[in-house]
Amino acid sequence: MRLALVLVLASCNVESLAPDPQGVNGQSTCGALAVVRSDYVASSIAAIDARGSVLSPALVPALSGDIALPHDPPAQGTLVVLDRYPAAVVTWLDTKTARVTAQLRVTEGFPTNPHDYLEVDDERALVTRYGVNPEPSSPLNAGNDVLVLNRRTRTVEGRVDLSALNGTALARPDRMTRIGSRVFVLLGRLARDFQSTDTGLVVGLDTTSLALTSQTELSGFRNCVSLARSPSNARIAIGCSGLFRTNTGDPSKSIALQRQESGIAVLDVRTTPPSIVRAISFADQATAVGLGLGFANEDTVVATTYGDKELGLVDSIVSVSVRSGEITRVHQAKRAFVLGDIACPCPGSTVSCVYTDAERGSVETIGGGGGLQLDGRVLLPRMLGGFYP
């Protein structure tokens, strides 16, 4: 009788629909791409080859709703996943076995919202913490910094406090890239209530001492959210969305004000401090710069732009000439908030840049050339990150 009852109850239970994790064994000429698929409640990560084949449909089958991948690929055979808000957890994964090798929470009692992870040498990795703790119990618990991790012990070693660069807002360190002996960190500079902002800023850190070596102000641009490195490593591009205003009461006015602060800045990083090669304002465009940004080649930057549901504006992808500053629309979606990330993993090849298209559930190639359809219509492709299997 008891056994029958147990069987009845068990038969009414549901099984997780998450597929079994599957590692990546193949090789890729210029690395592989991890694709974060999410409905912002749950996420999974697939692995693809930039040339259009699926390496693993479920490298990581089950994650929370706010997942990011590092801008710079981590060491070979490793995928690092950032569970941003509110968990604030860094997860290391063996890409061959698809097994989690370590997890570290980079917060204590408040949502630090880690935005990027960067390995600076064999010993250390950096994590930008975008969140700010208004009542920290210790400096390590303050946020608004670059956290220093020991890669061997997977523990926190220290931090680089960036609150001196708050300006009239908060520094809010975001994406990072390493070029030579310098790490460039993009500061979002948004206020605590996200209702005001200061001019965007890119700071350079010395990889050995982690001392501040440069500051480059992105005059006229605010709420800078994305960063890309050129194929030659001579330039970085910064995408700035401008402030999303919610208090004007007029969506058209809000977007017009936002566009005034939106644009793409291209910096020459061979000099210290880096110099601005070109600043392309989006004030005259329909919408502001989005999260996706990449170098199609040394003189061409591609970026997503945000649509707006209230105004019926759709997402698009634009190509920006660094030389002339000319902006050309190369793709237009049918809805807002469907185009996500851009990655250009094979610079110079025929398949230069790809983007996530949640509308089609695919990873598409910019300029046409075919897309890679991913199974399922619930978890849709949102973010991209390179890794070396």
Add this chain to the structure above:
Amino acid sequence: VYIHTRIVILTTLAALRPVHAQGAPEIVTVRGAELERGHRDADSAGSVVRGARMRAPGTTAADVLRAETGVTVNETGGYGALSTVQVRGSSSAQVPVYLAGIRLNDDVTGAADLSLVPTWLLARAEIYRGAAPFSADPWGLGGAVFFEPLAPNGTHAALGAMRGSFGARGTWLRAAVGNGRAGAIFGIRLEGAQNRYTYEDNGGTPFNTGDDRARPRTNAQMTSGDVWSLAHVQLARHASVDLLIQGVSRNQGVPGLALVPNQAASMRTERGMLGARTRVHCGTHCVVTTHAATTHTSTVLTDPLYELALLAPNARALGDRTEAGGAVESGERWPVAVSARLARESIRTVLDGQRLSGRLAAQVSRAFGSFDHVRVMASLDGIETSGRGTASTSVLPSVRASGATKIGPVSLRGNAGSYVRIPTLGELYGIASAVRGNPNLQRESGVSIDLSASTAPLALSERTHVEFGITAFGRVSRDLVAFERSSLGYVVPYNVGSARTAGLEFDAAATFGRHVRLHCGTTALSSSDTNGGGSVIPFQSRLVAQPRLELLVPRIGLLGIDRGTANIGYVYQSNRYADAAGIGIVPAQGSLTASLELELSVMRLALRGTNLFGERRYDTVGYPLPGPAVYASTELVL
């Protein structure tokens, strides 16, 4: 308020010469059909809760409803935390909840917060599953829940106090005066809880168990004050008036996700309700009723540390609803009912919205062939909604047909209806900067059908009776409103598509002698998203079982016990998907509850234990529910 005060004074004077002495409100559950249905609609599947189960110490409306067949409850924490009700896999916005006939669902999210239902002043709860009664407004897609307060019933006064686990405490005063012609009852209650219960925190690192630890829930404290008064006057032989005033004010912390507990976020909720009902018998089979009610709610969130992602240190939502209406019921061979209602509601959040609505509804029934009766109900709602410089007008029809017949000891009932739910003002115009509106939302609509069979009490022996009921139901819903999160972090509602729900409800009850009753409700549910793409409908258990044993304690003169009731019940829920992708799972869980209430002369003692097996429970991911808890109360009744 003036009129109500006058009536209280008048009834006080009237009580000086009572027609006959009356004691405290009922204590022993009313005997009758063990599978009792609500009196508002005999064709609708449902149940009634009354007596000690409503009054047990520490009992919330969520606790009351959780043990009922076909009902699931979503709680977000301990005593006083937000909780909502779903019926047959509906959303909480599709289940209108009424207190003394006044709708509690707000126009911000559409849901009714059960934690604000004052169980201490309730006489009974009626649950209607699938098919809402004619008097419900609107007819919910999922059904309807009615909470009815204690009626003025003689002259008495009661003073009570409660203490419980996790710092729960309360004290109340209730006084009533009156006779058979007029009466008034007044109550005030102050309560609070710390809600520092322990939960298991894995730190968001399920692959690293080294950092797992038990932590106390923090910033979950609450204090609440509740006043309430109800007056009843028999104006003439065939006419009566009821007045209700209720006010509640609550301050509570907003604990947030267990993974990242909030430190300072808090919420202040205030609600004031004023309602009047009249009833006039205009003939042998003629009744005219009118009602008027106004409700004001205010919710203020304070977030000094920006923990709630509101994008502001404060957020405020004000809601007002005023309505008036009436109904006429007449006829013997062809009973007909017609009702009309006008209402105005408004919300003020980040943006303002308001709605003017009128409703006409009619019902006719008669015996037909082998059916005891066949009934047809229809309603037409005209609604003008405005906000953000836009305005729209819509006309929404609903229709329902039902019938009942008997075959020997088995009663058969059937319902079929189509229903609509218009988006709330909050869904249309936004709740906060991070929860925006969508003025282009379409109304939700659905068609539901159910067929019930129930037996009369069957005598197995002179002292043993059993009774069974079974209901099969199905519902198809379209244009369901869900929230879509954008890459920027804010959420926007949209019409997600369609869903199909089917299930079986089974009730069995047995009485053994005069003192032992057994009841078991079981619901098997299958919900599927019919949009394609492989998504599932989260937070729906396929099986819910609610066995319950009730013992009526007889008079034990030696111990001074006049009478009493003991209840022991268990609620089992099979596991559930936690997201539309079916990746996360909320584990199967249950809760054992036991209570004892004894009446000793002028004193009533009660003890209640909840989650006695200490099961780890979640209704919503990230919001752990309390472990074992004990509550005790005493009440002096004069």
